[in-house]
Amino acid sequence: MNLLTVLGRILDNYEECAAMVLFAIGFFMLILHRNLIKKIIGMNIMDTAMYLFLASIGYIEGRAAPVLEDGAADPALYINPIPTGLVLTGIVVSVSFTAIMLALSVRLYRRYRTLNLDDIYTIIREERK
Amino acid sequence: MKKGSKRPSLRQLWQDTDLDLSRIRPADPGDDDQVRWEQAHARRLDAAELRLFRRAYPVLCVILCLILSTALVLTVAYMPAFGREDSPTNNEVAARYIEGATAEAGAVNAVAGMIIYFRGFDTLGEAHVLFSSVCAVMILLEVEPDRRRLRRERAEDRLYDLTRDSVLKEVTRVLEPLIFLFGLYVIFNGHLSSGGGFSGGTVIGAGLILHAVAFGFTDTERFFNRKVFDVIRVAALLFYSAVMLYFFYTGANDLDAWIPRGTPGSIFSAGFILPVNLAVGLEVACTMYAMFSLFRRGRV
Numbered sequence: 550m551n552l553l554t555v556l557g558r559i560l561d562n563y564e565e566c567a568a569m570v571l572f573a574i575g576f577f578m579l580i581l582h583r584n585l586i587k588k589i590i591g592m593n594i595m596d597t598a599m600y601l602f603l604a605s606i607g608y609i610e611g612r613a614a615p616v617l618e619d620g621a622a623d624p625a626l627y628i629n630p631i632p633t634g635l636v637l638t639g640i641v642v643s644v645s646f647t648a649i650m651l652a653l654s655v656r657l658y659r660r661y662r663t664l665n666l667d668d669i670y671t672i673i674r675e676e677r678k
Numbered sequence: 679m680k681k682g683s684k685r686p687s688l689r690q691l692w693q694d695t696d697l698d699l700s701r702i703r704p705a706d707p708g709d710d711d712q713v714r715w716e717q718a719h720a721r722r723l724d725a726a727e728l729r730l731f732r733r734a735y736p737v738l739c740v741i742l743c744l745i746l747s748t749a750l751v752l753t754v755a756y757m758p759a760f761g762r763e764d765s766p767t768n769n770e771v772a773a774r775y776i777e778g779a780t781a782e783a784g785a786v787n788a789v790a791g792m793i794i795y796f797r798g799f800d801t802l803g804e805a806h807v808l809f810s811s812v813c814a815v816m817i818l819l820e821v822e823p824d825r826r827r828l829r830r831e832r833a834e835d836r837l838y839d840l841t842r843d844s845v846l847k848e849v850t851r852v853l854e855p856l857i858f859l860f861g862l863y864v865i866f867n868g869h870l871s872s873g874g875g876f877s878g879g880t881v882i883g884a885g886l887i888l889h890a891v892a893f894g895f896t897d898t899e900r901f902f903n904r905k906v907f908d909v910i911r912v913a914a915l916l917f918y919s920a921v922m923l924y925f926f927y928t929g930a931n932d933l934d935a936w937i938p939r940g941t942p943g944s945i946f947s948a949g950f951i952l953p954v955n956l957a958v959g960l961e962v963a964c965t966m967y968a969m970f971s972l973f974r975r976g977r978v
Contacts, residue, residue, distance in 0.1 A: 558755040565754045573747030581739040609768060610761035615776060615788035616871055622780050624773035625763075627788065631772050634793045634800075637876060641804045645811030648969050652818040655973070659827070667732065674724060678717070 564605035571598035585654045585664045589647060596643040600636045607632030784937075784948040785869040793874075794951050802922045805961055809915050812965050819972045835975070841894040850892035857885035865959040869948040875958025882959065883966025890967070895975060902967065904978050911964040914957040921950050921957075 559566050575598060578591025607629040615627040654664060661669045758765035775792045785791035793801045840846055865878030890898045928935035937949035946952065968978050 555752070555755045558759075559751060562754045562757055562760045564760055565757060566751055569750035569754055570747065573743055573750060576746060577739065577743040580742070581736060605760060606767055608761050609763045612763075614872065615779075617776070617780055617786050617788060622777050624776045627776055629768050629772040630775055630788045630792050632767070633789050634797060637789075637793060638800060638804055641808055641876065645807050648811050649814050649818070651973065652815040656818055667728065671728065678720075 564608075565602055568598045568602035568605065571595075571601065574598075583666045585657065585666065586651075589650050589654070592650070593643065593647060596639060599639055603632040603636045603639070780942045783951065784942050785951050786942055786948075787869055787871060787874075789872075790869045790874050790951055790955070791948070794954050795949075798922055798925060801958075802918065805915060805918055805958055808961065808965050809911065812911070812968050815969065815972050816978070819976050820978075821976075831976075839894075840891055843892070846892045850888055854885055854889060857888065858882060861885060861959070861963070865955050866945060866952065868955040869951045870945070875955035876962055878955070879959035879962025880966055882963035883970075886963065886967040887970045890971065890974075895971065907964050907968060907978050910960050911968075914961040914964075918954055918957040918961070921954055925950065 572595050575591045575594030575596075578594060579588050582588055582591065609628045612628045613626060615630040615633070617627070657669060658664055661672050663669060663672075758767075775796055776788050778796065779785050779788040779791035783791035783795035785795070861878045861881035863878075864873035864881060865875055868874035868878065886898065886902060925935060925937075927933070941947055971978050
């Protein structure tokens with residue numbers, strides 16, 4: 550594929566592309582910021598990117614949400630329900646994960662009185678001496 | 679006004695919590711100049727190392743992220759086109775779930791039929807993940823706090839207390855029944871339209887949190903205390919597990935499961951999807967409220 554086709558296909562898949570950009574932003578926040586709360590926010594942005602990605606994978610143009618009206622169980626009428634269910638799983642796992650991470654941050658803050666990882670690292674080193 | 683004069687300002691609280699490194703650093707073990715010089719040197723080396731790390735780290739981060747995002751966006755170019763029905767994800771599995779949603783699970787909402795009937799194992803695991811995450815947060819936060827910190831946190835709490843806000847109270851009085859009603863509607867309509875236990879439970883949990891914010895925890899504890907919380911979340915999970923166990927047992931052994939399917943489209947139909955949705959909703963509502971309460975005051 551040459552560059553123009555690649556660009557065209559990226560524009561064609563603009564929803565997935567947006568999801569990937571969001572994912573990269575979240576990952577960037579996760580590893581760049583030294584504040585634990587900002588790291589958790591970055592992780593949540595990555596989760597959101599995954600929901601967008603899954604939702605756009607399941608979408609089929611011109612079709613309805615999979616609520617079978619009048620008992621018409623024809624798969625050609627509805628979008629793909631599987632990614633929708635996977636988004637639900639993702640949300641539940643993300644909520645649990647965020648809660649545990651925040652609880653750990655609270656404990657770290659109580660112990661070291663700061664949320665900055667560098668400061669925590671420095672204090673641990675000082676304590677070891 | 680008398681109370682206000684006693685209340686510490688935010689700045690005072692901040693200074694109180696400020697870190698004093700000299701308290702943590704242990705005293706020098708000996709008087710020897712050599713030892714002290716070595717310690718200072720080691721500290722200087724550490725500081726230099728940390729400075730270098732702090733300078734190099736962002737650069738490496740940016741490079742890594744640029745590589746990652748380029749790779750991801752380039753991968754998108756090789757993916758099947760957006761919104762096309764002939765993409766490989768729309769295979770016979772999705773068709774089977776839609777065809778079987780009404781015929782086998784009895785649900786009009788194919789997603790509810792899928793997550794609770796066809797992929798029941800997955801959703802059961804999800805409910806357990808939620809349960810164990812609340813347990814983990816309780817383990818981490820429900821520690822006996824020392825008295826000094828408790829006093830400071832109470833002072834902080836008074837600063838952010840909203841229970842004297844009459845606007846919030848009146849609005850909550852009007853909105854709260856509607857929020858609970860909407861949550862119940864979403865749960866009970868989970869097999870008929872968009873919704874289900876997870877979303878409805880979140881709405882009910884948000885209503886509980888609103889009540890706790892507007893009227894205080896003591897008022898919420900009149901109807902939702904630790905005992906009610908424990909009973910509801912354990913009973914809901916046990917009920918869900920028991921139903922799924924029966925379902926798995928009969929399914930794995932080719933036995934006839936007794937599932938009253940009813941008329942698809944009416945409220946009491948779709949076999950065990952409605953009771954399971956109700957159990958999941960209660961579990962999620964308890965979880966949401968518990969998370970808020972645990973982070974707000976350290977206990978449920």
